[in-house]
Amino acid sequence: MSRPGYLLLRRSGALFGVASAAVLGLSRQGAAYRVEVAEHGLLADEVVGVVENLDVRPLAPLVSRYWPEASGGWAVHAGAPVVVVDPCRPPRALAEGETVDGE
């Protein structure tokens, strides 16, 4: 039985959601957290928690124009926008060893 819900992660000020069913492992890595999904390791500054459900919609095309990354959609949780991660194609902002603008 797959686990419901989403693991919420914060990275560089942004909130990301990963379907709990896709999470294979979670560990500390220095001051950060490493989340194992599919064939990727994701780095997070903070593990915010787990939410049971998110009303996930497709990411607006306008966002994709200025943020050229794959995603599983977006949602709002507790008044904050959440970008849902595609476990097979996570954004570079979450990838190990990646630095992105603004960091």
Place this chain on the structure above:
Amino acid sequence: MSEAGSHLLVRAGDFVCALPLQSVRRVMRALTVHPLPGATAELKGLSEFAGEPLPILDLARLVGAPPGASPAFPVTIVAWAGPPEARETVGLAAEAALGVVSVPASSVVVGEGGFVVGEASVAGDVVRVLNLEALGRR
């Protein structure tokens, strides 16, 4: 004043821009913006509006305006963007909403088209007239 020619004047950096009033949903005190790492400079980040996620774009960057003397974004203009059949809601971070004026199409000196349609003179000031339906077109 007919709505067709009505525009909201907005200060964005050193430019004053005219947004078609029919595209404007709301003018608000700046929404809290959550940065989206890896985004281009035009996308300041994401916010929330009426329970939905909302992209916040830097209007000054979109129109190529030099930053103003005090580049801050105290105002968010929530507007419709894109063509009517596929419109999206967007937040435009700006420095001030200045008021509503009539900008007749005949007064616009048309430029290259697209997002910035051209320029018009309003009360002696040069105003960039915007077409939000063209925002997001590649």
